[in-house]
Amino acid sequence: MKKLIIFVTLPLMLIVGAGMGAVMFGLIPGFDPLGTQKKHGMESANSEPKEEPFLNEAPPTFAAPPPGAVTFQLEEFVINLQTERHYPVFMLLSVALELKDEAAQIRVTTLEPRIRDKVIIFASSLNEQELNGFDGINRIRDGLWVRLREIIEKEDLLNLQILKMTIK
Template structure:
């Protein structure tokens, strides 16, 4: 009788306990127990995805604020400097946002220069590199301009020399 408990019931109890522990911890994909764990807040944390798609149509009353061109020395291991020229067009909800953008422009430029100077030429390769710049520009803009005031951000010019 002791061998039956030792070799059959004890491992069975251990497996059931491990399964319940994995279920409660949320380690089983697609299965969740309502009210347990912090899984209700996880989708809200991933809300910030970056800039809206470039194909998104503009609202009727929107206006565009063009930031002056950025010329930034980007990071490289080469003996000669590598420069990036970037021009941005920020789409705003209406003309009432223009004074806010103008007032915050020095801070936006400073934050953008700090971000852009940390990039390398390989960070800017291809579609992913350009999209990364758009997404991070969108995040930087939201630090200085309220979220509802901005519609989109477009890269008008991006050149690496």
């Protein structure tokens, strides 16, 4: 009797548990028992969320600033990168923020310690291989864009420029 429990009941419980987990985490495509996903064609035209441009990546570097925009250059950052080497790898980073106007610059100046904290925490989580070349510059630029938009009001921050990025 004990062998029946071990060889039949336990695998059956494992399969049922794995199936429930797959349903709970939405791993089964097209199966939504709780109706959490919106059905296509059921939303009204007014209820569609307005898509915000440049939500997860920074605007292009060549985008012309609007009239009255100001550039606010942050002090240089010296950041210790993740490494498996026996000696540290540092990154020297210089960033300029393109802001809406002078009033936005005053507001951002008061947020500078929080901005520096976000930049250092994000950049120190990266390693030297992730920052190589053009893709590395875009990775850090897009990552900083997302994190700085959490702190700075969205209409104040227009663009972000990487002025200098040196890894030693």
